[in-house]
Amino acid sequence: MALAPVAAAPLSEQVYRRLLDAILADEFVEGVLPSERDLAAAFEVNRHAVREALKRLQQSRLVDVSQGGSTRVLDYRTEGRLDLLADLLVRAGRVDWKVARSALEMRASIGADAAALCAVRAPKSHRALRKVADEMASHPDDLAALDADNVVFWTAIVEGSGNLLYRLSLNTLLDGLKILAGSLGADIVYQLAREEYLQITELREVAAAIGAGDAERARKTAYEHLSRTVTAAG
Amino acid sequence: MALAPVAAAPLSEQVYRRLLDAILADEFVEGVLPSERDLAAAFEVNRHAVREALKRLQQSRLVDVSQGGSTRVLDYRTEGRLDLLADLLVRAGRVDWKVARSALEMRASIGADAAALCAVRAPKSHRALRKVADEMASHPDDLAALDADNVVFWTAIVEGSGNLLYRLSLNTLLDGLKILAGSLGADIVYQLAREEYLQITELREVAAAIGAGDAERARKTAYEHLSRTVTAAG
DNA sequence: CTGCCACTACTGGTCCAACCAGTCAACCAG
C-alpha cells in the first residue's frame, strides 16, 4: 500500500483551507467575512491562527482586510493571481476541467514560445534534449519514467529560453499537475498524458529545430505537440 | 499635486518586505534564517508579527519552515511561483530589465494565444474592441488615457478567450506594470509604451481578425503588435 | 571502544488576555 503522510497540518493551514473553500464557494453573504474574533470562536482556535490564515488569503488577493472596517471577499477573476491555479483546479475533491483545459492551453502557448526563444538563445541545449528524448524512447511503457523525463525535457527548454517568468509559470503549472495527480491518482494522470508522451518523434523534431537555431520551426513543432493533449482533453 | 496615500503599513508587512529583500539578496548564510525569536528581537517587534510575515514567505515558496528545525531559504527559480514578478521586477529601487523583458515576452505569447482563442470563442467581442480602438485614435496625445484604453482592449480579448489562467496571468502582469510605474514614475512608463500605443491600425487588424473568426490571423497580428515593445526594450 | 539512549537546549506551534488604533453609525448640539 502507498503510505500517505498523516496530515497533521498546522491550525492556520487548516483555517486557510476552510476559508479558501468558503470563499471560492461564495458562502459569505455580501462578501463580508465575520470578524477575526468570531472566526476564531467558530473554528475553536486562537485568533492568531485566524490572522495567519487571513494574511495568506490577503497575499492571494482573495480578501481585502482593513483595520476598523470589515474584511471583504475580492473577485478572484479580476484580482487573483496565477498561483490560484492549484486551488481552483481541484475544489471539494472535484477536478474543474475548464481550469485544466486553461492550464493546457497556457502550457502550449508558453512552451512554444520558450522553444522558439531557446532556439535563439541556447541552441546548444539540443544535445541534452535529444538525450532525454532517446531515454524516453528506451522505456515507452514506464509511464512514471516517461512523465519524469518529459518534465526534464521541457524544463531544459524553459531554462534555455532565458525567460525567468516562463520558469516561474512552469513551476506553477507543474504544481497544478501535482495537485491533479493527488486528486485523480497518478496513474490516471499518466494515462491522460500517454498519447502525448509517445510522440517522441515530435520531441526530436523540437530538439532538432532548437539545435538548428530555427525559432519558428521550434515554435511550430512544439505548439503542435503540446496542443495534442488540449484538444484531447477538451 | 498628486495626493499619494500616506503608507502606514502593518508591522508584519514591513517585516515581510525586509525579509523578502534579504532573501532575494541572498543575505542568509547557508540559507538559514534566524529563529523567530531572534528575528523579533532584531526587528524590535512581537514574535507574532514575524510569524505572519513568515507565513506569507512560506506561501510564496521562498522559505521552508519546519517545527523544531530551522527555517531555510528555497531557490525561487525552482520553487517560486509567477506572483514573484512584482517583487523581482523592482528590487532595492532598481528595475531588473531582464525580468521586465521576460514579462514582455510572456505578454506577447499569451496575448497572441488569447487573441486566437477569442477569435474562435467570442468573435462578437470584435465590436467592443473596435470601439476601444476608435476611442484610442481620438486622443492620440493623452498617454494616460491611451494606457487605460489599451488595458481595456487586451482585457476584453483575454476575457473573450475564455481562459481563466490567461485572466489571472494578465492580473499578475498588470500588477507588475503598476509596480514599474510606481518605481519609474507613470510618465516614463507611458513614454516607453508610446510607440506601441500609437499603432492603432494594428489593434484594428487584431479586432478585425477576431471578428472574422480567423484565429491564425488574430494570433499573428497580435503577436507582431505585442512584440514591438519587446524588441524595443531588449 | 562502540553503539544506543536519555537528556537538554534549542526550534516552531498554540494559546490567553490584554490594550492600541482605526471605522462607523447613532446621537445630539448648534
Add this chain to the structure above:
DNA sequence: CTGGTTGACTGGTTGGACCAGTAGTGGCAG
C-alpha cells in the same frame, strides 16, 4: 440640515506562557 461627540464595534500589536518537535551531546550499557 450640519458638524462633532460618543461608544461599540473592527483589525493591529503586545507579552508571556506553555506545548511539540528536532538535534546535538553526553553518559551509560554492551
